[in-house]
Amino acid sequence: MTDAAAHGAFDVALRRRAGLAVVAFVVAVALLAAIVVDARAKRAARALDQPVIDAVAHVLPTSDLALSGGARWLRAPSLEEPGAAFQDGPALPDPDPAGGIMAPPRAVWAAEVTRP
Amino acid sequence: MSTSSSTSGILAYAIGSLARRRAKAIALGGGLAFAVALVAAVLFLSDALRSESDRARAAIPDVVVQRLVGGRPAMMHAGDVDLLTGIPSVRGVRARVWGYLFLPSLQGNVTIVGVPKNATGTTETSRLSEVQGTLAQGRVLTAGAHEMVTGAGLAKYLGISVGDMQGLPSANPDAHPLTLVGTFSSKVDLYAVDVLLCDEDDARALLMMPPGDATDLAVTVTNPAEARVIAKTILARLPGTRVIERDLLGRVYALAYGRRAGLVLAASIPALLALLVLAWDRVSGLGEGERREIATLRAVGWSTSDVLAAKLYESLAIGVLATAAGIVMAYAWVFLLGAPGLRATLVGWSVLYPEAPLTPMVDATQILGIALGVLAPFVGLSIVPAWRAASTDPADVMRGG
Numbered sequence: 356m357t358d359a360a361a362h363g364a365f366d367v368a369l370r371r372r373a374g375l376a377v378v379a380f381v382v383a384v385a386l387l388a389a390i391v392v393d394a395r396a397k398r399a400a401r402a403l404d405q406p407v408i409d410a411v412a413h414v415l416p417t418s419d420l421a422l423s424g425g426a427r428w429l430r431a432p433s434l435e436e437p438g439a440a441f442q443d444g445p446a447l448p449d450p451d452p453a454g455g456i457m458a459p460p461r462a463v464w465a466a467e468v469t470r471p
Numbered sequence: 472m473s474t475s476s477s478t479s480g481i482l483a484y485a486i487g488s489l490a491r492r493r494a495k496a497i498a499l500g501g502g503l504a505f506a507v508a509l510v511a512a513v514l515f516l517s518d519a520l521r522s523e524s525d526r527a528r529a530a531i532p533d534v535v536v537q538r539l540v541g542g543r544p545a546m547m548h549a550g551d552v553d554l555l556t557g558i559p560s561v562r563g564v565r566a567r568v569w570g571y572l573f574l575p576s577l578q579g580n581v582t583i584v585g586v587p588k589n590a591t592g593t594t595e596t597s598r599l600s601e602v603q604g605t606l607a608q609g610r611v612l613t614a615g616a617h618e619m620v621t622g623a624g625l626a627k628y629l630g631i632s633v634g635d636m637q638g639l640p641s642a643n644p645d646a647h648p649l650t651l652v653g654t655f656s657s658k659v660d661l662y663a664v665d666v667l668l669c670d671e672d673d674a675r676a677l678l679m680m681p682p683g684d685a686t687d688l689a690v691t692v693t694n695p696a697e698a699r700v701i702a703k704t705i706l707a708r709l710p711g712t713r714v715i716e717r718d719l720l721g722r723v724y725a726l727a728y729g730r731r732a733g734l735v736l737a738a739s740i741p742a743l744l745a746l747l748v749l750a751w752d753r754v755s756g757l758g759e760g761e762r763r764e765i766a767t768l769r770a771v772g773w774s775t776s777d778v779l780a781a782k783l784y785e786s787l788a789i790g791v792l793a794t795a796a797g798i799v800m801a802y803a804w805v806f807l808l809g810a811p812g813l814r815a816t817l818v819g820w821s822v823l824y825p826e827a828p829l830t831p832m833v834d835a836t837q838i839l840g841i842a843l844g845v846l847a848p849f850v851g852l853s854i855v856p857a858w859r860a861a862s863t864d865p866a867d868v869m870r871g872g
Contacts (some may be wrong), residue, residue, distance in 0.1 A: 391838065408662070
């Protein structure tokens with residue numbers, strides 16, 4: 356193989372590697388974009404359920420999610436938690452512990468009003 | 472040097488370098504992807520839960536009033552309604568009858584909600600029948616017919632279908648068995664899976680609540696902006712009560728799910744730190760071979776910036792692909808698979824879980840935030856040692872100095 360041919364083969368290999376990297380990057384970005392598009396579509400579909408949610412929520416005690424139905428007082432934490440005298444049981448893990456590493460969004464605090 | 476110094480040449484060299492050390496690259500990228508997946512999944516799940524809570528918030532009363540006796544919730548009385556209806560800006564006060572009933576077969580509570588009769592003697596479920604799609608099966612309640620509408624999950628768990636009659640284990644022997652006439656749509660599963668809606672009289676019987684008493688009072692106001700002032704007036708008229716404003720619920724939800732997410736992330740910190748230490752060790756500890764490689768590149772004419780660019784491309788290639796893979800895994804984990812292994816930690820441990828899928832609140836900003844939060848320190852970790860190696864005299868490195 357001549358020097359020119361060797362250089363040519365080397366350049367092709369380099370271009371192939373660079374192309375591979377660019378393709379991988381494009382695929383990664385495309386996957387992330389697909390997530391954003393899919394999430395937006397699911398949000399739009401969920402927004403169509405809003406009248407149904409409003410109608411049912413109107414007859415419910417709270418808008419709390421039915422996630423802790425077996426956990427005694429915690430079914431409706433927004434109504435019950437402020438005055439809960441005890442947790443689920445002695446030495447049980449607190450499902451809603453006081454304190455956390457992740458603070459709520461600042462906008463929530465900004466909108467906070469002092470409880471009368 | 473004309474080819475090597477070009478961007479594509481440097482990029483090709485970086486990819487080739489990764490290919491030569493593919494085991495290290497895969498281990499590092501895999502660890503990074505799993506760490507990103509864990510953090511992103513927690514954020515995705517807590518955001519989805521918070522948004523679902525907020526979705527129904529607009530439909531609930533502006534103010535809820537509860538009585539406290541000895542620090543514990545107690546019954547409101549019929550006379551309390553009259554004390555509040557006279558407050559200016561109060562549009563209506565509704566005494567609500569609801570509570571919990573423990574079902575031994577379920578080993579958990581269901582939420583019994585009593586629907587009051589209106590002036591015509593029918594139950595106040597007109598909105599349920601007006602809006603298409605509130606019920607998956609059957610119809611709304613008929614007053615006085617001892618009927619119930621339940622969440623689909625509850626009906627399934629009890630093994631009953633529309634038309635079946637079910638006696639509930641109330642301590643009150645006069646509580647009438649109820650006929651299932653409808654189940655809520657799966658669209659509201661997250662709010663109503665454990666709910667049993669029935670006539671107010673049946674709810675009183677099941678919950679052993681005397682006539683005239685109520686669980687709480689739901690107050691609607693003409694101007695929601697005045698809810699805080701009205702809350703103060705309510706407290707003045709009904710001392711010893713707890714007044715909960717709807718606007719505060721947003722804060723409650725943010726705190727509840729933010730804290731749960733924080734707890735999970737805090738528990739994950741040791742694993743994340745271990746990964747960071749591993750990454751630091753792997754990336755910063757350039758081996759003898761790598762240092763010789765950098766020295767050779769410098770000796771054949773590569774500038775320090777060329778070497779740094781090559782190392783930057785290596786880090787970016789691993790970091791970008793691993794971050795993207797982590798975010799994709801998190802999304803699939805939470806929204807396609809239902810977050811197995813994570814859902815119970817963040818959601819709670821109810822025996823009657825809603826099966827409805829969560830709605831993702833993921834957007835480009837959140838993804839960009841996660842990506843930058845991971846990539847910036849990762850790339851920084853790899854550039855510094857490469858710069859040190861590139862700054863050393865190649866001859867010294869060749870001689871083993």
